[in-house]
Amino acid sequence: MKALPELLETGVRDALRHLYGPDASEQEITLQSTRKEFEGEFTVVTFPLTRLAKKKPEVIAEEIGARLKETLEEVKDFNVIKGFLNLVIADRYWMDFLLQSGVREGFGHVAGGKDKVVVEFASPNTNKPLHLGHIRNILLGWSTSKLLEATGHDVVRVQIINNRGIAICKSMLAWQRYGNGAVPEKAGVKADHFVGDYYIKFEQHFQEEYKAWQKSDEAAAILEEKNKKDLSPADFWKGYKNTYFNENSDLGRAAKEMLLRWEDGEPETVALWNRMNDWVYEGFDETYERLGVSFDKNYYESETYLLGKDMIDAGLDKGVFYRKEDGSVFVDLTDAKLDQKAILRADGTSLYITQDLGTARLRYDDFGAKRMVYTVGDEQNYHFQVLFEILKRLEEPYADGLFHLSYGMVDLPTGRMKSREGTVVDADDLMDEVIQEAYQSSLERESTSELSDTERREIIQKIGMAALKFQIIKVGPQKRMIFDPKESVDLQGQTGPYVQNAYVRTRAVWRKAGQRDLSQAAGYTQLEPAERELISLLYAYPGLLNDAAANYDPSMVAMYCYELAKNLHKFWHDVSILGADTEAAVAFRLYLCQAVGNVLKSGMGILGIEMPERM
Structure with a gap:
């Protein structure tokens, strides 16, 4: 199937040429998703076309819309809101997409072929256990690495352990x-x-x-x-x-x-x-x-802290660095709106920046990766600006592919944590607490009463870890956040268990359906609004993954999974599946449930979240 954005853009260009002359097809086309309050799936912005057409945006939109409806079978209808042309895609396109591509396992993922990326995360100190702040770092770094992998990159996951x-x-x-x-x-x-x-x-x-x-x-x-x-x-x-x-x-x-x-x-x-x-x-x-x-x-700091000195010697020879009278080495970055930065002490001993220069070179030597992602808290923003600028001036071959995945601190409802005073929430204790919250929540439901104790414990473990991971990852990396264990397990909120429950519904209906003749799905002819919404969301999944990977932002995947789950729950409420009027409708809706379940499992898997079969 031809992708809709490409198909629509070609159609708009043809319409422009037909309506406004042969040179009109050179005009840049602005195509975006239709806002939820309006009917349609794709919107053409016509304001930039006024100079070309010598008409008002609303008139241009009406003319292009009519032309697209006439020439493209994929465009069922259109509506105009000021200068925005909202296009309603034909049911047949959505149905064919679902049955041909949407139900395919692995839909949305790319099978390799892109560049290699080193992703650093965790990087703890060996004087204390991992704590809540580390959990955000680890989950953000891991889900980013999985996101890059899903979009075709060859990912290497590393940490540098500060053991000295x-x-x-x-x-x-x-x-x-x-x-x-x-x-x-x-x-x-x-x-x-x-x-x-x-x-x-x-x-x-x-x-x-x-x-x-x-x-x-x-x-x-x-x-x-x-x-x-x-x-x-x-x-x-x-x-x-x-x-x-x-x-x-x-x-x-x-x-x-x-x-x-x-x-x-x-x-x-x-x-x-x-x-x-x-x-x-x-x-x-x-x-x-x-x-x-x-x-x-x-990587271990005890093995890397002396690295970088050779790079400093080379930088001195190139004039990138300069030596002060006391013997210390500095770099002047004031022209890059930074400052003069010490990179070697007067006694010749290394600083953190010295070590990081050497470690970057070592990773390039180890893996040949020209892209490196550093998952480190936002208190180190300036440090990485300096590091990346120095590596550019040293003309390192990977210098243009460096990214600091900066994130805000995590607080608890009770406030900030302090390591030395023993008021930090250890990662292990936090996991135990959230799993206990999941257990208490499960006591209110009877849906797992027929399972063995072992099966029930496994499910509660998955629910608890989903609650923890989703609650942290759903917040954009650069935002500071408060983590509330009780809120994280709410089955009615914007939570991991809420998304898991949607997946469980898709699995339950298939178990209940038994043996069916699913070939009849091709005979389904008219979509319900809830079905259109679900299928258009499924269609957006590959593009969403690409956008999230480009921005190093797994929170986009989390919120997509939540929206998909929310629409599945609405579909579940509005539409009968196994009790549909025709076998074609039953078969089609079973396929739709399967496709939604596959994508929920895929998206949550990127976030490191397992999906239970029952809850």
């Missing part, structure tokens, strides 16, 4: 001092939570040390000497905390000494570092498995 630095040393030091040889298995604590508890324990002991020190003569002298703004002691000490850690704290000194020993490769420190990181990796893997995500390659 002072934060990790804090957990290590706390375990050494306060752990008494404890291990996760004997403590009965998930391994990454076990390590995270010691990060919190370090902070607790540090705060105690800090409060005690503030009463010392040394602290009194510092307060008198440095408090030039006459702040209250409490406000001054709040701002002095980092300085205290670096200059006065016994715990801070011990943690920094441990970091130096690690950098020097001292065997005992490295052995402890390996042991505690292995605990965290074990815990991360369990969480990733529950979330249904995986990676093609892990």
